[in-house]
Amino acid sequence: MNNSRRVLLKSGASLGLAWMFAARPLKAIAATGIPQNEFKAPVPFSFDLLEEEARRLAQYSYEPPVNPSPGVLAEIDYDQTQRIRYRTDRTVRVGNADHYPVQFFHLNKYASDPVRISVVEGGQAREVIYNHDLFEIPVGHPAEGLRAGAGFAGFRIMADDLKTDWFAAIGASYFRSSGPFNQYGLSARGIAINTAMSKPEEFPRFKHYWLEASPEPDGGINVYALLDGPSIAGAYCMKTKRKTEPDGSYRVVMEIEARLHMRADVDRIGIAPFSSMFWYGEDTHLEPRDWRPEIHDSDGLAVLTGNGERIWRPIINPPHVMTNTFSDRDPRGFGLLQRDRNFDHYLDDGIFYEKRPSVWVEPLDPWGEGAVHLIELPTDTETWDNIVACWVPKEKAKSGQRRVFRYRLSWLDDIPFPKTLGQTIGTWSGIGGPPGLNFNARPAGTRKFVIDFAGEIFEGLGRDSGVELVVNCSRGSISGIATYPVVGQRHRWRAMFDLKVAGLDPIDLRAYLRKGDAALTETWLYQVFPASV
Template sequence: MTIDLNRREVMMALAALGVALPGSRALAADGDGLQFGPAEPFSFDALVEKQRALAAAPYVPEASRAPAVLDRIDFDQHWRIKYKADETLQLNDGKAPIRFFHLGRYFQLPVGIHVVEGGTARTLRYDPALFDIPADSPAKELPADIGFAGFRVLEPGREEDWLAFLGAAYFRTSGEDNQFGMSARALAIDVAMPTPEEFPRFTDFFLEPSADGRLVITCALNSPRVAGVLRMDVSKGGPIRMDIQARYFARGDIQRFGIAALTSMFWYSETDRARRVDWRPEVHDSDGLALWTGTGERIWRPLNNPRNVMTSSFSDEAPRGFGLLQRDRNFENYEDDGVFYEKRASVWVEPVGSWGRGAVQLVEIPTDDEIHDNIAAYWVPETPVRRGDAVAVDYRLFWSNREPYPGTVGKVAATRLGRGGIPGQPRPAGVTKVVVDFDGGLVAALGRDAKGVKAIVTASRGTVGQTEAYSVKVGTAWRATFDLTAEGDAPVELRLYLTQGESVLTETWAYQFLPLGAA
């Protein structure tokens, strides 16, 4: 039931790897050390057919060629291995300068790197001379053709990268504010199931210029029960957009087939002060799951850090989008001047075409530190994937500060919990005060003295009382409050939205309340 919990530590360590200024020649390095194999015909359709045939054959497990040596290349040793600045691969007239990651303890299986030009692909040959490797590094003992672990794309003319592919089928960008945070991955297979999770991995990358963006990355994928291809056309200009075509072929039955998977970290927020153990007010890459359903409803589900693994499913048909968002953009709510959580990108998934019936699933795993990725969200088709099935999905990913299609309804701005009852009077035992602030859209347009605004609240169990809705006298927000009484440890599913007459003013706040015994 793991979500690659150590990946975050690896990524944070690798972020310190050196990068350098790119040159301007296409399909070449700034130096002359890059060597390519012969040109071979290449197309997306041909690669799809190749992976279809691969899925029809038994899975052949992959093994590290030098595990004892690679295991000695830990965080510190890996950081010391630098890709040479003058060997940067240039694509798209210098719009996509690319550098490569070395293998190490946490990335022991090499990936193929292929450069596409004019309908052909040439394989980039690994050479240890492409890296500055310290004389005492274990990497000196590796075979001369050991291979690359992944790659990163730099900003032209700057020593910063904004896109990285490293490990399994993960990829991530630095978003609009140049701050890496959460990740995406091609597939999430059997997350939070009784059986172990399966991690497909990208085995080969085919890199080519984009007609409208920075570059096109076509990825071959393989694992014990699935093979496939992802083609992503990546553009950058403010929000980072990825137009993705995904084709998967199952060589075994898969109960939980998670499409367009997102992975994030949530330790704590303003929602639950009782569990705050760190000096910072909040620590998270994302603070909620947003959904735009096929019927048009907008839903906001604040994230939890539960004591036990929790899986929530939001059934839908032809969803319009979903994403893990970082809505809180105020530095003072984090006070972290090292990793800047307020700059972490939100990631929104927009289906292209109808995805049919299924569910967006949210998985929340307990964590006691910020180094663990403990949140996952993905789409699961209603019909489980069986051996021999082919799954074709197209979608877009937006890495941005705000969701790309906000709509007109007011958004949840904050969720707070505290003691129930009335201040100044004896507080009743076992009662929780829930406070939800809405702002923006139709809510921000309301006058402070607007009449007929009501909070509509439902609970899966327990009783709701003392419900109010009123303007927050500072700014444009409106606040809804209610008392919840619920005995026992079982979670309580809550829903809340504001109305005025027949009009719905806000998105639906959908919260899983965890009593102290369950939290």
């Protein structure tokens, strides 16, 4: 897992479930890689018991994690963390299945709140005890001063050859997958509390994980987690599978059930949140910032609304924090996607932005009224995640409530898309007016937008087929509307228009192609800041 361009967030720990299992019978658990004496005694485990612990926690005030040996961890900076290696011969084979090898992350300066990790087999859980022997630690390294039993920063699920990982959980409630092309990008997390509000955001954390080989015939690994934070406690079950696609890429599918118990009222609770990075793209690289043409982990938000409308909103790097909401009832899906898979559009042969995974969320139950929130923060670097997307229920979370959310989260190349609609494959803009005019002859305060759509829906359609562009703006005026098939490109259609604006307030644009009363494409949305026109 490459963390060189991501700041590690903090994780944590607490007492877990031992209090409620003391009188239950114990049973030995088999796990390869770690000697049996480096596990705690087995205790019964189930998802229902985990929820009982979350319910119990929610009845009491939040207790922040205790940082073990803070002086020692303060010395384990990025460089010192890179010197620590997990021993391959200590790899835990969950369920004795070779395709579920698990290794652990060492605590460090940036991930200093200890996480507990247990292995489950046959309804019994045994916690792994932190020990120096699990890691290759150089002589004289600060980590030698960390006591046994201190805990871990997180864990990762390895590929069969133990050379790479395809799933990792570290920091707060964050987790992510390397997706279809073995390249990490955006991150998911268990919950978002008061994101992009005037009050401080809260970062609940997964304090204890339980790992279990799935009993289902088609396999998978079940990741259970206990969430704890100032306003919330929760029990999570994440049934995780990695599938190989016919083209050799991978699809990681997680069926997640979150049983939440509220400690306090929360103004904004974000369900199925994930964070990504967008510095600039094809439409926003207005001046040289870096030699690479585009730099982003995701290039757009896709939404499949409850009534079946498909929306595509290209991500932007705004001049100030912006929150856009897409109101809906019982959404069918939403996600942050990396649609542009062309290496030549990025030219980065070190971290391969064209290989970053897309993430798609599909509710498994009706979620009722609410909105997909897209939060965009300004950035001048690729180091920080500055994009957040999540579902925010209309009903606010109240103290004492139990709320359950079930959804499927897929890490994939691209989402399934109907052949009856065209997809947005590119957005560009520039100076308005007819091309070829002298710059001083161009109309003032006008910006031209060009959108390319692609899909089999355009087969057999030409300039005289009655295809029209429907475009609206929240303010300003639209002119110069044109749409036509791109010369020499099969199934590719271009739409363009000019936007004339005055004033400084943001402008929302909405456009799609239609023929008669039938939409030919998904709905393209965009936000314009007049200062850049």
